[in-house]
Amino acid sequence: MEHYNMNLTLKVWRQKNASDSGRFETYPVKNISSEMSFLEMIDVLNEELISEGKDPIAFDHDCREGICGACSMYINGRPHGPWHANTTCQLHMRAYQDGDTVVIEPWRANSFPVIKDLVVDRSAFDRIIQAGGYISINTGNAVDANAIAINKDNADAAFAAAACIGCGACVAACKNSSALLFVSAKVSHLALLPQGNPERKTRAMNMVAQMDKEGFGACTNTGACEAVCPKEISIENIARLNREYMMAGAASDK
Amino acid sequence: MKWSELFTSSIGKKWVMALTGLFLIIFLIVHAGINACIWANDGGVMFNKAAHFMGSTVVIRIAEIGLFLGIFLHIIQGLMLEFQNRSKRKKGYAVPMGNKGSKWYSRSMGLLGTILLLFFILHWWHFWVPARFIGHPELTELEINGVHMHNMYNLMQYTFQELWVVIAYVIACISLCWHLIHGFQSAFRTVGVSNAKYNSLIQNVGVGYSIIISLAFAMMPVSMYLGWV
Ligand code: HEM
Ligand code: SF4
Numbered sequence A: 001m002e003h004y005n006m007n008l009t010l011k012v013w014r015q016k017n018a019s020d021s022g023r024f025e026t027y028p029v030k031n032i033s034s035e036m037s038f039l040e041m042i043d044v045l046n047e048e049l050i051s052e053g054k055d056p057i058a059f060d061h062d063c064r065e066g067i068c069g070a071c072s073m074y075i076n077g078r079p080h081g082p083w084h085a086n087t088t089c090q091l092h093m094r095a096y097q098d099g100d101t102v103v104i105e106p107w108r109a110n111s112f113p114v115i116k117d118l119v120v121d122r123s124a125f126d127r128i129i130q131a132g133g134y135i136s137i138n139t140g141n142a143v144d145a146n147a148i149a150i151n152k153d154n155a156d157a158a159f160a161a162a163a164c165i166g167c168g169a170c171v172a173a174c175k176n177s178s179a180l181l182f183v184s185a186k187v188s189h190l191a192l193l194p195q196g197n198p199e200r201k202t203r204a205m206n207m208v209a210q211m212d213k214e215g216f217g218a219c220t221n222t223g224a225c226e227a228v229c230p231k232e233i234s235i236e237n238i239a240r241l242n243r244e245y246m247m248a249g250a251a252s253d254k
Numbered sequence B: 001m002k003w004s005e006l007f008t009s010s011i012g013k014k015w016v017m018a019l020t021g022l023f024l025i026i027f028l029i030v031h032a033g034i035n036a037c038i039w040a041n042d043g044g045v046m047f048n049k050a051a052h053f054m055g056s057t058v059v060i061r062i063a064e065i066g067l068f069l070g071i072f073l074h075i076i077q078g079l080m081l082e083f084q085n086r087s088k089r090k091k092g093y094a095v096p097m098g099n100k101g102s103k104w105y106s107r108s109m110g111l112l113g114t115i116l117l118l119f120f121i122l123h124w125w126h127f128w129v130p131a132r133f134i135g136h137p138e139l140t141e142l143e144i145n146g147v148h149m150h151n152m153y154n155l156m157q158y159t160f161q162e163l164w165v166v167i168a169y170v171i172a173c174i175s176l177c178w179h180l181i182h183g184f185q186s187a188f189r190t191v192g193v194s195n196a197k198y199n200s201l202i203q204n205v206g207v208g209y210s211i212i213i214s215l216a217f218a219m220m221p222v223s224m225y226l227g228w229v
């Protein structure tokens, strides 16, 4: 692909802290290489802001290779920007043309309160995992991988669900701010494997209960989550969780 | 899980929406089937007989209570779901996501449902309230094969002489169509029925059902207004 430079206008959400009401600031950025990543483009802007003695834009990032799920940005009306199955850190500036305007917002959901600028607090996801996203195994020596035979289709489906990186784009995209794609991925990858069986019922019930407690909305199957998920988690998982939850609920003593 | 969680947990609520929605889908087939008798070209004899039958047996009267319970649950739960979901994002986006990833009608179930609710009120006022409670000058009596019954056909023909009524009914049918195009397949997902083998079948049957049912209902007032029957 041919290399080119571009000038852009960024409109970025700036918010000093959780209690600040926040506003958009407009920044012109010049000479951005088409080979930069989106985050590198913001790094360039931040360098400038720092040299001018201004507060740089706060944003979450860690791996910058699409595996940690930290880089939450809602770019021109889409979580993680315009590319399919992609994270913000893996978005490259060749997605843009000279003269483009790019509006950058944080994830919006009551359960993901803004900490500063584009950084939101996603610890609600951690608490959902703590409520049931684990298995009880002996943590002695590693057991032989083939000691328990697992159907290949189930192994594949579990693996696909386990690819969820907890980025929160599904919540950000959902009109209901529902976290069901995330929760269904976390429930599915354990429910599909024999190792996940002992806690199968309590897991579905407890994780959903925690999800509701955190204040996420209820799923109405619009499909926006699946469309923006960087790991292409399928909404088949949501149907599975609906099933798991009702089976567990109907069969429980409590 | 406590039973109350059917009405308090997010997934429990969805199950209630889906089961009542599926129930309404089945009811609409019966309702449309009976009403289609107006096209029998017999001056409403077949239709009146069918309508009379729908009020005549205990079983159907009990089913009617079930129907009202189902509609009531679906409406209350639906409106609450809509309001609660809307409250989950106090600060919205400056650039809306729009159609990137979801269809407008999938995002508008609450709105489409509210149009349907307004229509139901009008519809009950037109037919159910006169037939069951207060009567109507145009709801005459007649005898078919020695059986005494209401002439619902006459009331229908009278009601659909007003253009605005016909337009209101047609708008409701269009809303129903979109509500069901999303709702039909969504209900299956909600009750956990989703796999690659059946999804396209469910999707296609859902679209077919939605269009046929809505078109059939919409043609009833239109046929009467235009004097086809
Ligand atoms: C004959 C009339 C109706 C039928 C056949 C019907 C059918 C359905 C179906 C099948 C669903 C999908 C359930 C799911 O996703 O699991 C649904 C959802 C819904 N309905 Fe209805 N409905 C009707 C009337 C209404 C009315 C009157 C309202 C509201 C006032 C309403 C509001 C809703 C809402 C808010 C949803 C939730 C959206 C969703 O979960 O996808 N509906 N309906
Ligand atoms: S399901 Fe997809 S969008 Fe949601 S948190 Fe996991 S990786 Fe991110």
Ligand code: FES
Residues within 6 Å of the ligand: A060, A061, A062, A063, A064, A065, A066, A067, A068, A069, A070, A071, A087, A088, A089, A090
């Ligand atoms: S920074 Fe880790 S996924 Fe983007």
